[in-house]
Amino acid sequence: MSLRGAKPNEIIFTGSATESNCLALKGIALARQSGHIIISSIEHACIIEAAKWLEKQGFEITRLKVDKHGLVDLNDVKKAIKKNTILVSIMHANNEIGTIQPIKEIGEIIRKKSEILNSTFAKTSVGRQKSKIYFHIDASQSFGKISIDVNKMNIDLLTASSHKMYGPKGAACLFIREGIKIEPILLGGGHEKGLRSSTVNIPAIIGFSEAIKICQKEMFIENKRLSKLRDKLIKGILNKIPDSYLNGHLTKRLPNNVNFWFSGIEGESIVIQLDLLGIATSTGSACSSEKLEPSHVLLAIGLEHHQAHGSLRLSLGRWTTEKDIDYVLKILPGVIKNLRKISPFK
Amino acid sequence: MSLRGAKPNEIIFTGSATESNCLALKGIALARQSGHIIISSIEHACIIEAAKWLEKQGFEITRLKVDKHGLVDLNDVKKAIKKNTILVSIMHANNEIGTIQPIKEIGEIIRKKSEILNSTFAKTSVGRQKSKIYFHIDASQSFGKISIDVNKMNIDLLTASSHKMYGPKGAACLFIREGIKIEPILLGGGHEKGLRSSTVNIPAIIGFSEAIKICQKEMFIENKRLSKLRDKLIKGILNKIPDSYLNGHLTKRLPNNVNFWFSGIEGESIVIQLDLLGIATSTGSACSSEKLEPSHVLLAIGLEHHQAHGSLRLSLGRWTTEKDIDYVLKILPGVIKNLRKISPFK
Numbered sequence: 001m002s003l004r005g006a007k008p009n010e011i012i013f014t015g016s017a018t019e020s021n022c023l024a025l026k027g028i029a030l031a032r033q034s035g036h037i038i039i040s041s042i043e044h045a046c047i048i049e050a051a052k053w054l055e056k057q058g059f060e061i062t063r064l065k066v067d068k069h070g071l072v073d074l075n076d077v078k079k080a081i082k083k084n085t086i087l088v089s090i091m092h093a094n095n096e097i098g099t100i101q102p103i104k105e106i107g108e109i110i111r112k113k114s115e116i117l118n119s120t121f122a123k124t125s126v127g128r129q130k131s132k133i134y135f136h137i138d139a140s141q142s143f144g145k146i147s148i149d150v151n152k153m154n155i156d157l158l159t160a161s162s163h164k165m166y167g168p169k170g171a172a173c174l175f176i177r178e179g180i181k182i183e184p185i186l187l188g189g190g191h192e193k194g195l196r197s198s199t200v201n202i203p204a205i206i207g208f209s210e211a212i213k214i215c216q217k218e219m220f221i222e223n224k225r226l227s228k229l230r231d232k233l234i235k236g237i238l239n240k241i242p243d244s245y246l247n248g249h250l251t252k253r254l255p256n257n258v259n260f261w262f263s264g265i266e267g268e269s270i271v272i273q274l275d276l277l278g279i280a281t282s283t284g285s286a287c288s289s290e291k292l293e294p295s296h297v298l299l300a301i302g303l304e305h306h307q308a309h310g311s312l313r314l315s316l317g318r319w320t321t322e323k324d325i326d327y328v329l330k331i332l333p334g335v336i337k338n339l340r341k342i343s344p345f346k
Numbered sequence: 347m348s349l350r351g352a353k354p355n356e357i358i359f360t361g362s363a364t365e366s367n368c369l370a371l372k373g374i375a376l377a378r379q380s381g382h383i384i385i386s387s388i389e390h391a392c393i394i395e396a397a398k399w400l401e402k403q404g405f406e407i408t409r410l411k412v413d414k415h416g417l418v419d420l421n422d423v424k425k426a427i428k429k430n431t432i433l434v435s436i437m438h439a440n441n442e443i444g445t446i447q448p449i450k451e452i453g454e455i456i457r458k459k460s461e462i463l464n465s466t467f468a469k470t471s472v473g474r475q476k477s478k479i480y481f482h483i484d485a486s487q488s489f490g491k492i493s494i495d496v497n498k499m500n501i502d503l504l505t506a507s508s509h510k511m512y513g514p515k516g517a518a519c520l521f522i523r524e525g526i527k528i529e530p531i532l533l534g535g536g537h538e539k540g541l542r543s544s545t546v547n548i549p550a551i552i553g554f555s556e557a558i559k560i561c562q563k564e565m566f567i568e569n570k571r572l573s574k575l576r577d578k579l580i581k582g583i584l585n586k587i588p589d590s591y592l593n594g595h596l597t598k599r600l601p602n603n604v605n606f607w608f609s610g611i612e613g614e615s616i617v618i619q620l621d622l623l624g625i626a627t628s629t630g631s632a633c634s635s636e637k638l639e640p641s642h643v644l645l646a647i648g649l650e651h652h653q654a655h656g657s658l659r660l661s662l663g664r665w666t667t668e669k670d671i672d673y674v675l676k677i678l679p680g681v682i683k684n685l686r687k688i689s690p691f692k
Contacts, residue, residue: 015361015516016544018534046534046543053533163545170361170516170547185531187399188364188392189631197392198362199509201516285535 003143003158005151006175012192013173013205017140017161018046019185020174021089023196024136024157025050027182028087029059035086036060040072040101042297043091044138045285051089060084069249070099070301077106081113087134092142096284096297096313097248098257100146103137107154110135134180140164140172141254144215145223156180162204166318167211171204218318226255226316229325233258233314236329241336247298247311256320261303261311265339270312273335279328282313349489349504351497352521358538359519359551363486363507364392365531366520367435369542370482370503371396373528374433375405381432382406386418386447388643389437390484391631397435406430415595416445416647423452427459429466433480438488442630442643442659443594444603446492449483453500456481480526486510486518487600490561491569502526508550512664513557517550564664572601572662575671579604579660582675587682593644593657602666607649607657611685616658619681625674628659 003011014020025047029037039051041063055061062080064072072090081088088110093100114133136157139148143158144165150158157180162171176182176195188197215222230253237244237260247259262270267283274281284295294308303311314328349357360366371393375383385397387409401407408426410418418436427434434456439446460479482503485494489504490511496504503526508517522528522541534543561568576599583590583606593605608616613629620627630641640654649657660674 015365015547016532018544019361019532022532022534022543044534045536046532049533049543161545168549169545170550186362186365186368186392187395188368188390190391197368197395198364199507199515201361203514204516 003160003175004147004149006158007178009193010178011173011175012195013171013200013208014192014196015170015172015198015201017044017138017159017164017172019196020159020161020172021046021138022050023174023182023185024159024176025054025087025089026185027195028134028136028157028180029054029057030183031181032086034058034084036062036082036084037086038062038064038077038080038088038090040064040066040090041300042066042070042094042097042099043089044095044140047089047091047138048296064090066099066300068302069252070094070097070247070297071249071252072101072106074102074105074109077109078113081110081133083117083131085113085133087136089136089138091138091140092148093139093146093254093257094248094297095141096295097259097301098141098254099248100142100252100254103148103155104153107135111154141257144212144219145254145256147219150175150177162208162211165211165215168204168207170201171208173208222318223255226320229316229320229322230255230258232322233316233325233328236325237332240329240333244336247301247303256316258314258316259311260314261298261307262336262340263307263310264343265336266309266343267311268309269339270335273339274331277331277335279331282315283309283311284313349506349521350493350495352504353524355539356524357519357521358541359517359546359554360538360542361516361518361544361547363390363484363505363510363518365542366505366507366518367392367484368396369520369528369531370505370522371400371433371435372531373541374480374482374503374526375400375403376529377527378432380404380430382408382428382430384408384410384423384426384431384434384436386410386412386436387646388412388416388440388443388445389435390441390486393435393437393484394642410436412445412646414648415598416440416443416593416643417595417598418447418452420448420451420455423455424459427456427479429463429477431459431479433482435482435484437484437486438494439485439492439600439603440594440643441487442641443605443647444487444600445594446488446598446600449494449501450499453481457500487603490558490565491600491602493565496521496523508554508557511557511561514550514553516547517554519554568664569601572666575662575666575668576601576604578668579662579671579674582671583678586675586679590682591653593647593649602662604660604662605657606660607644607653608682608686609653609656611682611689612655613657614655615685616681619685620677623677623681625677628661629655629657630659 051061117131134156138159140161143160156177158175163169184195186197243263298308397407463477480502484505486507489506502523504521509515530541532543589609644654
């Protein structure tokens with residue numbers, strides 16, 4: 001297991017990214033007992049729901065807005081931090097629209113604010129340790145795809161997931177900087193330094209570790225290759241399909257993510273048509289596939305309900321070739337055109 | 347997935363038996379908000395620790411004593427149930443000493459007490475539903491080995507584990523009787539009916555289901571075969587090794603479990619000697635293998651510290667043959683004799 005800047009004893013294994021994220025939020029909050037937590041409005045459902053649960057337990061939650069590209073405003077981060085802030089949790093890259101947050105800059109702000117609060121606390125002789133603001137990032141989508149250094153980025157906790165990087169399901173990890181107190185959710189035999197009791201899923205963890213090794217070896221070249229394909233797909237769609245709009249940022253974006261909305265039609269009908277033609281796509285997060293509500297991420301970047309429902313997510317991966325991109329660019333314009341013809345929305 | 351008396355919609359999948367047990371205890375307690383919980387003193391560490399955590403949150407916990415065989419006294423169960431009891435959690439079979447609890451009889455007591463309390467509550471017009479006492483059993487060791495009927499045994503919640511029955515690690519389940527409210531621990535996308543958010547580990551669950559099918563097909567014959575081998579091993583040790591004592595009940599016992607204490611020596615040294623001779627054994631629970639304290643189960647059945655430390659657990663399984671039993675009976679007496687010769691305890 002290798003995460004730049006992290007020591008081996010700072011990583012524990014869990015069963016899923018959801019578990020790691022819940023453990024980070026609940027664990028820090030319950031260990032600190034009270035305080036203020038900052039998240040963004042486009043976090044994964046597990047962060048949003050864990051924050052909602054903590055709010056019910058009396059914790060104060062700030063949900064930062066994002067701009068039309070899905071970016072958190074650094075000034076908003078600065079303004080949101082208060083004397084009683086205990087944790088900031090911002091996802092590295094969004095699972096639906098691929099936008100990459102300025103994690104290093106957010107980390108810097110948190111570090112500085114934390115130092116100021118620490119020195120104020122020291123003067124008033126209130127417990128120094130208690131005023132530290134921890135920074136957690138959900139790197140489920142980015143780890144193995146873009147480089148991360150927990151020290152340079154001032155990250156205190158980080159979530160990474162095995163099956164998002166071609167490893168087996170059932171394994172994830174949580175980086176927890178040495179000395180940070182966290183209350184476990186799963187109690188029992190005291191596995192993973194007492195922070196996650198459960199029989200350790202060795203086969204899944206070995207698979208996860210192998211997946212990490214391969215991703216790290218290939219990351220630099222694969223990032224370049226996928227970015228090129230991604231940009232070809234984005235430009236092709238924008239050129240070939242009228243009234244098509246890219247969701248998320250053009251460049252501050254995961255190399256494997258493309259997300260569009262097409263006016264006048266429903267994303268679900270595009271998914272079905274493309275599926276029949278051998279192209280697997282989705283409208284949003286797999287975790288919300290049973291829900292009918294529009295994506296909270298697309299609403300947060302300013303899309304109307306009907307625009308969010310007209311959105312399509314295309315993911316690239318290790319086995320995506322230029323031929324695949326050409327095929328999508330050949331097929332998609334006709335699919336959109338035909339669907340628009342029969343659409344009741346026009 | 348088949349558990350006698352359970353409907354498919356009453357079963358959710360989790361990542362481990364520890365998670366299922368924590369979810370059962372925390373989930374029921376937090377949904378009911380306050381009340382009294384009964385467990386036995388020989389539960390698995392996850393139940394003991396979850397109960398301890400709930401005690402800190404203000405819940406009242408009763409820990410039932412067991413007799414020298416590890417059996418819970420039915421009168422103790424009757425006496426322990428109070429007006430505000432919300433949950434009784436008793437393991438079906440103990441992981442260390444194999445003792446099988448009278449689950450059907452305990453279930454019957456809980457059902458009757460619950461009915462009496464319900465009618466009293468109804469008379470005093472306090473919420474009827476709230477007075478129901480739920481019965482959870484940790485069947486990690488028994489499911490797939492001995493037959494269970496959730497209706498006949500009046501079980502409301504049940505934990506079963508995949509890798510305890512030759513399935514892959516990383517999968518477990520929790521039976522939750524229809525209509526029971528439970529607060530989830532892992533929040534997010536709302537998988538498993540909202541009770542366990544996390545990407546569903548389909549490969550592990552399929553493996554678990556296959557393991558269940560095989561166990562159910564073989565259970566009757568395998569139970570008979572193993573019980574015979576177990577009894578041969580127990581009788582052989584008692585006959586051949588002086589000052590050897592069986593831990594747990596002679597007949598109310600898992601077909602695959604044998605546990606002895608040998609006076610004058612340490613269990614760990616027996617484990618090492620046997621390992622060198624090709625026999626894999628343990629001193630207690632795998633979950634406590636990093637701990638030096640004597641087993642809480644062995645202390646609970648009345649063993650002294652030195653007796654608990656002198657105990658050895660031998661597990662039988664699908665691939666254990668009569669030849670293996672004969673080999674252990676040939677080897678073990680000499681190992682014990684030699685260790686006693688060099689023991690500082692004598």
